[in-house]
Amino acid sequence: MGVPSILALCATVASATAIQIPILASDNQAPIQAETGHPHGSKPLVNSTEIQDLISGDRLQRRAKQLFEIAKLGEAEYNHPTRVIGSAGHAGTLDYIYETILQLGDYYDISNQSFPAVSGNVFESRLVLGQDVPKSAAPMGLTPPTKDKQPVHGDLVLVKNEGCQTTDFPETVAGNIAFIKRGVCPFGTKSENAGRAGAVAAVVYNYEKDGVQGTLGTPSSFHVATFGLSGEEADPIIKKLEKGKSVDGIAYIDAEVKQILTVNIVAQTTEGDPNNVVMLGAHSDSVAEGPGINDDGSGTISLLEVATQLTKFNVSNAVRFAWWAGEEEGLLGSDYYVAQLPEEENQKIRLFMDYDMMASPNFAYQIYNATNAANPNGSEELRDLYIDWYEEQGLNYTFIPFDGRSDYDGFIRNGIPGGGIATGAEGIKTKKEQEQFGGKAGDWYDNCYHQLCDDLGNVNETAWIVNTKLIAHSIATYARSFKGFPERTLSVSSNAYSENVKYHGSRLFI
Ligand SMILES: *[C@@H]1O[C@H](CO)[C@@H](O)[C@H](O)[C@H]1NC(C)=O
Ligand SMILES: *[C@@H]1O[C@H](CO)[C@@H](O)[C@H](O)[C@H]1NC(C)=O
Ligand SMILES: *[C@@H]1O[C@H](CO)[C@@H](O)[C@H](O)[C@H]1NC(C)=O
Ligand SMILES: *[C@@H]1O[C@H](CO)[C@@H](O)[C@H](O)[C@H]1NC(C)=O
Ligand SMILES: *[C@@H]1O[C@H](CO)[C@@H](O)[C@H](O)[C@H]1NC(C)=O
Ligand SMILES: *[C@@H]1O[C@H](CO)[C@@H](O)[C@H](O)[C@H]1NC(C)=O
Ligand SMILES: *[C@@H]1O[C@H](CO)[C@@H](O)[C@H](O)[C@H]1NC(C)=O
Ligand SMILES: [Zn+2]
Numbered sequence: 210m211g212v213p214s215i216l217a218l219c220a221t222v223a224s225a226t227a228i229q230i231p232i233l234a235s236d237n238q239a240p241i242q243a244e245t246g247h248p249h250g251s252k253p254l255v256n257s258t259e260i261q262d263l264i265s266g267d268r269l270q271r272r273a274k275q276l277f278e279i280a281k282l283g284e285a286e287y288n289h290p291t292r293v294i295g296s297a298g299h300a301g302t303l304d305y306i307y308e309t310i311l312q313l314g315d316y317y318d319i320s321n322q323s324f325p326a327v328s329g330n331v332f333e334s335r336l337v338l339g340q341d342v343p344k345s346a347a348p349m350g351l352t353p354p355t356k357d358k359q360p361v362h363g364d365l366v367l368v369k370n371e372g373c374q375t376t377d378f379p380e381t382v383a384g385n386i387a388f389i390k391r392g393v394c395p396f397g398t399k400s401e402n403a404g405r406a407g408a409v410a411a412v413v414y415n416y417e418k419d420g421v422q423g424t425l426g427t428p429s430s431f432h433v434a435t436f437g438l439s440g441e442e443a444d445p446i447i448k449k450l451e452k453g454k455s456v457d458g459i460a461y462i463d464a465e466v467k468q469i470l471t472v473n474i475v476a477q478t479t480e481g482d483p484n485n486v487v488m489l490g491a492h493s494d495s496v497a498e499g500p501g502i503n504d505d506g507s508g509t510i511s512l513l514e515v516a517t518q519l520t521k522f523n524v525s526n527a528v529r530f531a532w533w534a535g536e537e538e539g540l541l542g543s544d545y546y547v548a549q550l551p552e553e554e555n556q557k558i559r560l561f562m563d564y565d566m567m568a569s570p571n572f573a574y575q576i577y578n579a580t581n582a583a584n585p586n587g588s589e590e591l592r593d594l595y596i597d598w599y600e601e602q603g604l605n606y607t608f609i610p611f612d613g614r615s616d617y618d619g620f621i622r623n624g625i626p627g628g629g630i631a632t633g634a635e636g637i638k639t640k641k642e643q644e645q646f647g648g649k650a651g652d653w654y655d656n657c658y659h660q661l662c663d664d665l666g667n668v669n670e671t672a673w674i675v676n677t678k679l680i681a682h683s684i685a686t687y688a689r690s691f692k693g694f695p696e697r698t699l700s701v702s703s704n705a706y707s708e709n710v711k712y713h714g715s716r717l718f719i
Contacts, residue, residue, distance in 0.1 A: 255522035257685035261678040263518040266670045269677060272510040273502055277665050279305055280500030289661055290500035292493070294535050295328045295469045298500070302493050302509070303472055306532050309513050310476045316520040317476040317530075324473070324545040326535040327351060327428055329466045330497055336412070336436050337459040338365065338446055345439035348462050349396055349413070350424030350538070355434040360461040361386075361409040367450045372399040372413075375406065383407030386458045387433075388443075388450065391415050395719045396435065397426040404431035410460035411435040414443030423717045424539060434462040471534040473542040476516065478688075481527035487687040488529045488625075489562040489680070490543065490616050492536030499661040503668050504634070505536070508564040511677040515684060524688040526559070533616050536565070539718070543616035547623050556697050560587055561620040562683055563629030568673035569655040570666075571648040572632035574599055577617070578608035579628040587626030587695040594686060595630055598679050605645035624699060630679060632672050634658045 253259075280290035283298030292298040310319050329351040336346035355361045363385035369377040373394035378387065387403035391413050403411035411433050415421045421437030449456050474493065477486070491508030495501020509532060516530050535541030547555075563577070576595045579588035588611075599606040609631065611617070617627040633654020643650040657663040687694070 252521065252523040255519065255524050255685045255688050257682045260515070260518055260522065260681045260685050263521070264514065264674060264677045264681055266674050268514055269510055269673055270670065272513060273506060273665055273668065275305065276302065276506045276510065277500055277502060280495070280502075283500075287497060290664070291497055292495040292501050292506075293328070293330075293497040294326055294471045294494045294538065295467070296497075299471070299494050299534070303474060303532075303534075306474050306493060306509065306513065310474075310516060310530075313517060313520050315479055317516070318479055319474065319476045322473040322475060322542075322546060322549075323470050324535075324542065326469055326471045326538060326541045327466055328469050328538060329464065331462060331464040333461070333463040334436070335360070335459070335461040336438075338412075338442075339456045339458070341442075343438055343442040345420035345437075345442050346412075347420055347422055347437045348464065349400070349435045349437055351428055351432075351466055352400075352425055352435045352462055352464055353428075353432050353466060354462050354464045355410055355460055358463045360459050361434075362457065362459050363409050365412070365446065365450060365456045365458050366408075367447065368399075368403075372402055375402050378402060378406035378408075380406075384409060386460060387411040388446070389413050391421060391437075392719075395426060396421075396423045396437075397429065397432065397718070400425050400433055400435040401429045401431040403435070404429075404433040408433050410458075410462075412438050412443075412458075412460075414438040414447070415440040421717065426539060426718050428466050434460055434464075436460065436462075471542070473534055473546055474532045475529060475546075477529040478519070478524055478527050481524035481688065483527045484557050485526045485691055486529050486558050487526050487562075487684060488531065488558050488560065489564060489684065490531035490533055491564045492534070492542070492616060493532040494534050494537055495663070496537045496659045498659055499657070499663045502664050503566055503568050503570070503655055504658065504663055505565045507567040507668055507673055511564055511567050511673070511680050514677060515681045518681065519684065519688075522685075525690060526688050528684055528688050529558075536616055540616055540618055544619040547619035547625070550623075555623060555625065558620075558625050559691055559694065559697060560591055560687065561617060561625050561627040562591065562680075563615050563617040563627065564676075564680055565615040565629070566631050566634060566655065567676040567680075568668035568670070569632035569634070570669050571638055571652050571654050571656065572669050572672040573638065573642050573646050573648075573654060574604055574606040574672070574675070575609040575631045575633060576606050577611040577628050577630070579611040579617075579621075579626075584611065584621050585624050585626040586698060588621070588628050590694055591626060591628040591683075594683060595628070595679065598682055602675070604675065607642065607645070624697075626695070626697075630676060632669075632676065 279301035283291035371393040372389035533542035
């Protein structure tokens, strides 16, 4: 399919709305609503224990089933369920979130924030180097296709240094395939330099043994079709090239990069102090490869469920829920949101809590190791709230790096304290973690991470309930009071944070 115009996109959204209503109506169970226990005007102040007690696995699972039905709307275009931005599955997800909050009446003010996003889709790809088809070859996110979406041939040409300067590219790159070492500058810069030098494709090889799952980031008209390659498979080729031997290659990528509009949905309590906002978020989109029930259907649903139960209580501080779009394309929605905040509005947000992947099947209870030394003041108090809660429940937890892999990134960079919890993606569970959490050492925390099998079978309900209760606790605590929590300071962030950051979203960019 060609690049859809914005009008065509609106048509997609409208038709998804039309399809989605019968799906939810045909669900023979009644719509999920909160029973209202207190008459209007006499709600008790939110209480952590009480709101935690309202979290149930059945309700989470019922919503997961609804979300999976919505992901199937993506089948017409993608041949499998998906909720990737621009798809009917994502449009259906947005409608579902919006409708769920709307049903809660005047407890929340809801707003849509529309923003432009680039959406990349690789339909097919192949790389042949000499006689070999390297196993680790992976097209970069947001890569353009090869010329006319056809295979291109050329000699591999070793680029000097890391290919961050145009002068690193020998003239012989023109009409051939640039072979570039990872490091120093973003993959997008290397691809752009290769394109300017006239390369027909580029391969970025790792300085480590492993493969590279990268993204080119913001599209440029100079980008060429670009693959990542493991250091292990690059090694013999580099040796040949360095000896002056020639190695030829065939590169093929059928892909499209399109500009679309997508939407962040934000809901804030009408009660509570709007100058001291408790903010939290999950992302509404999945990757193109699958339905994203754990990533981040789980967080999306946890937030919907806690937002629903919160309506039985009153709050002292306003609570603002966000469902971000375009997280998988590089944190687009949350970045856009924070960038649009005037300083005065930025100052009202006391903290941001990120809830991405709450129910990994081979889970660990992970807490982002957000410290005040490297992050805005208050991040560590939030981290300690999570620690205290797991300890009170008699549960184990681990720390994971706070390194830019999810939607907290824009907040931290703009001076807003942040943190969050997760249950693990493509990392490998250790022996020790098997003792701490059960499950299976040596396997990924989420074996279906960013794949088609991230479906209804890909959640651990125990972990999901535990973490949804913790989300409820985090909201209840700060919605009652910010006593003892650091005041906001100006929106300048510490550089200690950016020094540690290699990610911007799930894919490496450098
Ligand atoms: C919530 O509490 C505030 C004061 O803290 C009060 O003015 C308001 O009426 C309460 N609202 C409800 C719905 O209980
Ligand atoms: C919250 O509710 C629990 C159970 O009803 C009660 O024991 C506790 O004292 C309440 N906490 C506060 C701070 O009011
Ligand atoms: C906001 O977006 C949702 C999801 O796309 C849609 O259902 C709703 O109609 C929109 N509301 C407004 C006021 O634009
Ligand atoms: C947490 O981060 C701090 C620095 O900000 C570091 O000193 C500490 O070792 C980290 N802890 C773990 C368990 O990673
Ligand atoms: C916590 O981890 C220890 C091993 O470090 C294990 O013996 C214990 O059973 C774990 N606790 C729970 C609640 O799983
Ligand atoms: C969830 O994890 C717990 C603890 O590891 C395990 O006992 C349980 O069987 C798991 N549930 C599912 C559905 O995998
Ligand atoms: C962080 O907040 C604490 C408590 O409000 C305060 O004592 C401390 O001075 C603050 N630190 C910085 C670096 O602003
Ligand atoms: Zn995610």
